[in-house]
Amino acid sequence: MDLSFNAEERAFQDEVRGFIAKNLTEEMKRATALTPSVFSDPDIGMAWQRVLHRQGWGAPGWPVEHGGPDWTPAQRWIFETESARAGVPNVNVMGVKMVGPVIIGFGSLEQKNFYLPRILSGEDYWCQGYSEPGSGSDLSSLKTRAVRDGDDYIINGTKIWTTHAHHANRMFALVRTSDGPRQQDGISFVLIDMTTPGITTRPILTIGGDHEVNQVFFDDVRVPVANRVGDEGKGWTYGKYLLEFERGSGIASAKLREGLKAIAELAESDLTGRAIDSPDIATRISEVEVDIDALEMTELRVLSALQTGQNPGAVSSILKLRNSEIRQAVTRLGVDVIGHDALAVEPMRPLYKLNHEPALPEDVLTVVPEYLNGRAYTIFGGTSEIQRDIIAKMMLGI
Amino acid sequence: MDLNLSDEQRLLRESAERFVAESYDADHRRKMAKDPLGFSPDVWKQFAELGWLALPIPEEFDGLGGGAVETGILMEAFGRGLVSEPYVATVVLGTGLIEKSGTTAQKQARLPKVANGSLKLAFAHSERAARFDLAKVATVAHKTAEGWRLAGSKIAVLDGHAADEIIVSAHIHDHQGPSGRIGLFLMPVKTPSVAISDYERLGGGRACNIELSGVELPEDAILGDGSDALPTIEWAVDRAMAALGAEAVGIMQTLLDTTLEYTKIRKQFGRPLSANQVIRHRLADMAMQVDESRSMALRAALKVDSMRVERARAASGAKAKIGKCARFVGEQSIQLHGGMGVTEELEVGAYFKRLVAFDTLFGGSAHHYARHARLGRTAVSA
Numbered sequence: 001m002d003l004s005f006n007a008e009e010r011a012f013q014d015e016v017r018g019f020i021a022k023n024l025t026e027e028m029k030r031a032t033a034l035t036p037s038v039f040s041d042p043d044i045g046m047a048w049q050r051v052l053h054r055q056g057w058g059a060p061g062w063p064v065e066h067g068g069p070d071w072t073p074a075q076r077w078i079f080e081t082e083s084a085r086a087g088v089p090n091v092n093v094m095g096v097k098m099v100g101p102v103i104i105g106f107g108s109l110e111q112k113n114f115y116l117p118r119i120l121s122g123e124d125y126w127c128q129g130y131s132e133p134g135s136g137s138d139l140s141s142l143k144t145r146a147v148r149d150g151d152d153y154i155i156n157g158t159k160i161w162t163t164h165a166h167h168a169n170r171m172f173a174l175v176r177t178s179d180g181p182r183q184q185d186g187i188s189f190v191l192i193d194m195t196t197p198g199i200t201t202r203p204i205l206t207i208g209g210d211h212e213v214n215q216v217f218f219d220d221v222r223v224p225v226a227n228r229v230g231d232e233g234k235g236w237t238y239g240k241y242l243l244e245f246e247r248g249s250g251i252a253s254a255k256l257r258e259g260l261k262a263i264a265e266l267a268e269s270d271l272t273g274r275a276i277d278s279p280d281i282a283t284r285i286s287e288v289e290v291d292i293d294a295l296e297m298t299e300l301r302v303l304s305a306l307q308t309g310q311n312p313g314a315v316s317s318i319l320k321l322r323n324s325e326i327r328q329a330v331t332r333l334g335v336d337v338i339g340h341d342a343l344a345v346e347p348m349r350p351l352y353k354l355n356h357e358p359a360l361p362e363d364v365l366t367v368v369p370e371y372l373n374g375r376a377y378t379i380f381g382g383t384s385e386i387q388r389d390i391i392a393k394m395m396l397g398i
Numbered sequence: 399m400d401l402n403l404s405d406e407q408r409l410l411r412e413s414a415e416r417f418v419a420e421s422y423d424a425d426h427r428r429k430m431a432k433d434p435l436g437f438s439p440d441v442w443k444q445f446a447e448l449g450w451l452a453l454p455i456p457e458e459f460d461g462l463g464g465g466a467v468e469t470g471i472l473m474e475a476f477g478r479g480l481v482s483e484p485y486v487a488t489v490v491l492g493t494g495l496i497e498k499s500g501t502t503a504q505k506q507a508r509l510p511k512v513a514n515g516s517l518k519l520a521f522a523h524s525e526r527a528a529r530f531d532l533a534k535v536a537t538v539a540h541k542t543a544e545g546w547r548l549a550g551s552k553i554a555v556l557d558g559h560a561a562d563e564i565i566v567s568a569h570i571h572d573h574q575g576p577s578g579r580i581g582l583f584l585m586p587v588k589t590p591s592v593a594i595s596d597y598e599r600l601g602g603g604r605a606c607n608i609e610l611s612g613v614e615l616p617e618d619a620i621l622g623d624g625s626d627a628l629p630t631i632e633w634a635v636d637r638a639m640a641a642l643g644a645e646a647v648g649i650m651q652t653l654l655d656t657t658l659e660y661t662k663i664r665k666q667f668g669r670p671l672s673a674n675q676v677i678r679h680r681l682a683d684m685a686m687q688v689d690e691s692r693s694m695a696l697r698a699a700l701k702v703d704s705m706r707v708e709r710a711r712a713a714s715g716a717k718a719k720i721g722k723c724a725r726f727v728g729e730q731s732i733q734l735h736g737g738m739g740v741t742e743e744l745e746v747g748a749y750f751k752r753l754v755a756f757d758t759l760f761g762g763s764a765h766h767y768a769r770h771a772r773l774g775r776t777a778v779s780a
Contacts, residue, residue, distance in 0.1 A: 001696075005399050006399075282772075293693075293694065293712075389678065392678035398661070398662065
């Protein structure tokens with residue numbers, strides 16, 4: 001056993017560091033640091049996607065024939081870790097990490113040829129149409145209906161919590177095409193052009209003050225049958241496959257560590273009156289750091305298993321659950337560290353385009369909004385309660 | 399980067415798990431709990447034959463040259479059966495101190511004997527007033543014309559009653575007075591003016607308190623060259639905490655398996671306990687904490703020979719985290735067994751008690767989170 005990287009991997013690490021140092025602009029870095037929501041705005045995120053694409057690194061997890069860089073799991077770890085350390089923007093996760101793998105796994109040749117290059121280049125921006133007002137954890141009870149009419153489906157219904165629907169030109173959605181004996185039957189996976197007539201989007205503001213999610217309405221929206229991925233009625237299988245990607249790309253600890261580092265630095269600064277001098281704060285920082293160490297080791301254990309072709313199993317639920325809980329612990333700690341500054345609200349967004357003197361020093365501007373928005377981590381992508389159900393069923397057999 | 403077990407490590411795990419499953423059962427454990435020695439000399443002999451006593455000893459001293467990862471593999475298997483043999487006292491702590499600080503002659507005289515099972519060691523360091531501060535030693539070793547005279551009181555010495563030789567820490571007072579250095583002294587257990595009072599240890603095995611009232615030792619009883627032994631002590635204790643962490647993982651895994659089985663069989667309101675979501679989620683949390691503990695024990699083992707701060711933070715982080723998880727898994731195992739969990743009729747309690755002992759040994763979670771914080775104020779380590 002060995003925790004260190006070999007010479008080739010270290011050389012790759014240098015390459016990634018050099019690449020990021022050369023291409024990550026100060027504006028991108030500052031905008032990322034000043035984004036208190038889960039995802040970067042597309043102007044920032046897609047700029048970085050284009051930089052990555054030029055290098056051939058636009059989709060780290062994809063097979064090489066579709067434009068993936070053909071990295072080993074260790075290389076992916078290094079890439080994600082260095083990206084987190086440098087503070088790069090989030091790219092369009094819904095495109096690269098969600099719908100991309102589904103199209104690769106189950107899409108037609110035409111779909112692959114049309115959509116995949118546009119995801120890589122950043123030409124398309126995707127959003128995810130899964131949840132509905134009546135279907136949260138019980139996702140497969142969804143009611144948005146697609147009725148066949150010639151070569152089209154006519155879609156009626158509504159989707160909610162749609163991240164960046166107001167930016168996206170495409171949506172992948174689960175819709176009901178028939179009623180089967182089980183509610184999981186009769187669901188299909190369709191790709192929708194967001195400019196199609198009949199689609200309207202309503203913004204939803206989160207408690208942190210950000211417009212990130214939306215509700216999307218479909219009134220007689222015509223979508224070609226050719227935009228269905230895979231078989232009619234098999235959408236649930238594809239949708240679950242995607243959720244595994246959403247839950248654990250398996251590399252989250254580096255980001256958590258950067259988040260904690262920022263809080264620890266605040267705790268050591270005069271800005272917070274040196275919060276670290278309180279033994280309670282110092283110990284809590286250690287508690288969170290140790291939790292990150294444990295998660296990182298679990299990630300590395302999974303990675304080692306993947307390197308030898310073993311299947312890590314239900315561990316993606318453990319990774320999702322721990323990542324979300326630790327992230328919340330980091331943001332909670334942040335609020336306690338900044339003390340008085342937790343009382344001030346800066347409502348303008350985006351924070352990196354603020355055109356007036358902010359109510360707070362820039363270094364603490366995102367702390368409270370991140371804590372508030374961060375409550376969503378244990379809810380989206382399957383709530384913590386759903387993850388525990390999965391762990392009990394898949395790992396413990398109960 | 400590779401965290402997969404090698405073929406040799408896999409074999410070690412399989413043979414250790416098999417041995418523990420075949421040799422340890424509830425009857426054996428109950429017998430050992432009341433045994434004046436607290437363990438079986440026959441089993442110790444088998445450990446020697448299996449090569450386990452030689453495992454972490456360097457090859458030049460008839461050892462197998464294994465590392466902390468191999469020790470952890472063995473310890474996890476020991477935990478599954480609540481093994482009570484003095485493995486940590488002799489092989490992890492005792493040989494660790496000698497290997498790190500001893501002269502070649504001291505190593506040559508002892509390590510091969512540990513490896514073949516003919517020498518047992520113990521480490522007498524803790525004192526009441528020091529609590530868990532390893533640097534605080536009130537026991538004194540006065541330099542005399544003939545050698546050394548030791549005086550002081552040691553407590554919570556693991557398996558001191560069974561040792562042939564005890565390594566005692568003491569503040570060195572030379573002819574100029576207090577030197578500010580801690581020394582380690584090799585003390586045969588039968589030395590006059592040594593009073594050992596042993597007791598049954600929580601969760602199995604035995605421990606003792608030792609009174610040293612003017613114990614005369616020869617000049618060469620001091621381990622190594624007499625330089626300050628605190629760094630060696632810290633290293634040996636960090637290494638022991640990694641090993642004990644792995645043992646705790648084994649204990650927790652057994653508790654989880656047992657509790658899971660019980661919730662499937664036990665019926666109330668006409669259905670198994672495990673049909674209730676609140677029970678399933680509790681078990682999911684327990685499984686997650688066992689897994690996190692396994693990650694932390696492995697991490698501490700892999701960093702045993704890293705630079706001091708990195709090693710110590712990994713060891714304290716592991717001790718703190720595993721201690722916290724151990725309490726949770728142990729307490730919830732009892733809770734889910736209901737009233738039966740609180741009785742001596744099931745073994746859940748015995749496993750739980752060993753976890754409580756683990757959490758206490760060398761300092762509990764609060765102590766180690768605080769140490770972790772002290773050691774790493776500025777650097778959230780990469």
